[in-house]
Amino acid sequence: MSLAHSKLELKLRGIPVSEGVSIGHVVVLNRHRIIPAKTNFQTLNQAAEEARFQAALDDTRQQILEVQKRLHDEIGAKQSLIFDAHLLVLEDPVVLEEVKRKIRKEKASSEYALYTASEKYAEALSAVEDSYLSERAADIRDVIQRVLENLTGQSKQVGLSDLTEPCIVVANDLAPSDTAMLDPEKVLGFITAAGSKTSHTAILARSLKIPAVLGLGKNIDELKSGQSILLDGFNGFVVISPSDQMLFEYGQLVKRQNSIETSLDKIRTEEAKTLDGHSIVLSANIERATDVQAVLKSGASGVGLFRTEFLFINRKDLPDEEEQFQAYKKVSESLTPEPVIIRTLDLGGDKLLSHVNVAAEMNPFLGWRAIRLCLQEKELFRTQLRAILRASAFGDLKIMYPMVSGIDELDEANKLLEECQKELKDKGQKFSEAIEIGVMIETPSAAMISDKLAKRVQFFSIGTNDLIQYSLAVDRLNEKISHLYEPTHPGILRLIKTTVDAGKTNGIWTGVCGEMASDLSMVPLLIGLGVGELSVTPSMVPRVKMLIRSINMSKAKELANLAIDIDSPKEIHRRAEELSMEAVPNFFKAKRI
Numbered sequence: 001m002s003l004a005h006s007k008l009e010l011k012l013r014g015i016p017v018s019e020g021v022s023i024g025h026v027v028v029l030n031r032h033r034i035i036p037a038k039t040n041f042q043t044l045n046q047a048a049e050e051a052r053f054q055a056a057l058d059d060t061r062q063q064i065l066e067v068q069k070r071l072h073d074e075i076g077a078k079q080s081l082i083f084d085a086h087l088l089v090l091e092d093p094v095v096l097e098e099v100k101r102k103i104r105k106e107k108a109s110s111e112y113a114l115y116t117a118s119e120k121y122a123e124a125l126s127a128v129e130d131s132y133l134s135e136r137a138a139d140i141r142d143v144i145q146r147v148l149e150n151l152t153g154q155s156k157q158v159g160l161s162d163l164t165e166p167c168i169v170v171a172n173d174l175a176p177s178d179t180a181m182l183d184p185e186k187v188l189g190f191i192t193a194a195g196s197k198t199s200h201t202a203i204l205a206r207s208l209k210i211p212a213v214l215g216l217g218k219n220i221d222e223l224k225s226g227q228s229i230l231l232d233g234f235n236g237f238v239v240i241s242p243s244d245q246m247l248f249e250y251g252q253l254v255k256r257q258n259s260i261e262t263s264l265d266k267i268r269t270e271e272a273k274t275l276d277g278h279s280i281v282l283s284a285n286i287e288r289a290t291d292v293q294a295v296l297k298s299g300a301s302g303v304g305l306f307r308t309e310f311l312f313i314n315r316k317d318l319p320d321e322e323e324q325f326q327a328y329k330k331v332s333e334s335l336t337p338e339p340v341i342i343r344t345l346d347l348g349g350d351k352l353l354s355h356v357n358v359a360a361e362m363n364p365f366l367g368w369r370a371i372r373l374c375l376q377e378k379e380l381f382r383t384q385l386r387a388i389l390r391a392s393a394f395g396d397l398k399i400m401y402p403m404v405s406g407i408d409e410l411d412e413a414n415k416l417l418e419e420c421q422k423e424l425k426d427k428g429q430k431f432s433e434a435i436e437i438g439v440m441i442e443t444p445s446a447a448m449i450s451d452k453l454a455k456r457v458q459f460f461s462i463g464t465n466d467l468i469q470y471s472l473a474v475d476r477l478n479e480k481i482s483h484l485y486e487p488t489h490p491g492i493l494r495l496i497k498t499t500v501d502a503g504k505t506n507g508i509w510t511g512v513c514g515e516m517a518s519d520l521s522m523v524p525l526l527i528g529l530g531v532g533e534l535s536v537t538p539s540m541v542p543r544v545k546m547l548i549r550s551i552n553m554s555k556a557k558e559l560a561n562l563a564i565d566i567d568s569p570k571e572i573h574r575r576a577e578e579l580s581m582e583a584v585p586n587f588f589k590a591k592r593i
């Protein structure tokens with residue numbers, strides 16, 4: 001990543017992952033832990049030291065109670081329960097006794113006594129291969145850091161739940177579960193050292209419409225709490241102490257963007273049809289049931305991907321059948337008569353739960369994820385299938401299985417689905433018998449056997465985010481190799497074409513729900529390859545629609561035919577982008593500074 005200086009400003013460059021410009025002050029999240037040095041004071045006043053320790057415990061308890069109350073009021077009772085476990089740590093007799101013993105017998109400082117006593121306990125818990133226990137270890141460390149902050153008076157280590165004022169968050173990394181909790185009112189933007197464009201953190205930022213620049217690497221250290229910065233999510237710049245001239249230029253950029261947004265309102269209800277009359281189904285990707293409002297506003301025709309795992313994240317329990325049924329029903333009813341494709345649980349990879357027992361894995365993206373996990377955790381899967389089936393009585397719901405890599409997985413999933421259908425029938429519960437089933441094509445093997453898969457399902461949706469990472473062997477989260485993550489690699493185009501052709505031969509449609517569909521430069525190439533549906537983040541629906549309405553399918557096909565024979569991914573990208581730029585030049589120009 002490059003670093004450019006001018007007299008006053010400091011400009012850092014990262015990966016632009018979520019469009020928008022934000023200006024605000026920085027809040028740096030927990031960058032380092034306090035690790036107290038070993039100290040033994042022969043002259044230690046034990047009574048005073050114990051009192052100091054007790055006072056720090058009391059302060060910490062008070063602070064946790066305040067955070068808990070705020071969370072309870074803002075998000076709800078269930079989420080705030082997480083802090084009950086934190087409060088219990090402060091009363092743990094084993095740790096407290098050990099601290100007192102160390103103060104009295106070893107004449108250790110409170111800081112050192114607390115740190116060593118609690119670490120011993122936390123280490124033992126995290127060594128056990130059990131995600132529930134390792135989560136307890138994380139709770140202990142979190143609380144102990146708070147006590148240490150109070151003991152040492154060191155600047156407060158800030159967590160997301162501590163944000164009170166609107167700010168730009170800076171962190172080494174943000175988990176998708178943290179990002180899902182961000183409040184756009186308080187978080188004007190965020191910046192991380194790690195991450196890339198197709199990480200779920202980036203996808204969520206776009207869905208929440210929070211401008212974000214990721215992958216800053218070591219340059220992140222230039223950012224300090226309290227600094228005034230400008231974040232450019234269009235081009236991937238972070239500017240420390242922006243000059244008046246720079247603020248003016250960005251003001252102009254925002255105006256250009258706003259005027260495009262306004263002009264797009266008039267095509268909201270129009271069809272996504274090319275100039276030469278080819279209709280494309282343009283739908284939206286959602287992560288939460290509440291996202292339907294954004295879908296309705298965007299003018300999308302339904303939901304092409306509902307990432308249901310976000311219903312399961314950031315909570316201590318699992319959503320039961322009834323809760324899931326209500327969520328799917330709500331989405332479906334709000335969008336009727338448009339279709340909604342519900343993707344079954346895609347846990348694993350970068351989306352983990354504390355209460356589904358997923359032990360740490362060497363290669364989580366190649367591990368116990370999505371359909372693999374569901375076919376072993378059968379009750380979890382069946383509960384979801386029953387909930388989707390019941391909701392199918394209220395709208396046009398379709399089921400889609402993620403990360404299928406072979407026929408057996410699909411057959412096994414369908415067998416469980418049939419069993420759930422029978423169960424519901426026996427109980428006299430309503431569901432749509434004609435519910436359509438699809439698979440995501442996101443492993444190379446699925447694309448290669450798409451001719452066989454096509455005989456068993458009613459549609460394909462290509463998950464380019466994973467298809468690219470698995471085919472090119474490029475981790476989608478790793479900023480160090482993000483330059484190798486090339487959607488226009490000829491190998492990827494061949495896999496897409498193989499899938500589309502297999503679908504056509506067997507009379508089923510193929511969509512793309514990966515981020516490639518939301519990339520304006522890629523849209524003509526995808527439809528030229530024969531993709532019939534694009535499912536994109538709601539905020540991109542109007543632009544993608546306008547682009548489709550501004551191109552000729554004949555030109556898109558010409559591009560695709562040419563691209564399939566070109567060796568260089570960069571050359572294919574250049575040509576594809578050229579065609580899009582010709583069609584909607586102002587979309588590209590308006591981003592430039």
Ligand code: PEP
Nearest residue numbers: 442463464465466513514
């Ligand atoms: C994909 O892999 O392209 C996809 C849409 O699924 P996810 O991003 O949730 O893995």
Ligand code: MG
Nearest residue numbers: 442463465466
């Ligand atoms: Mg995927």
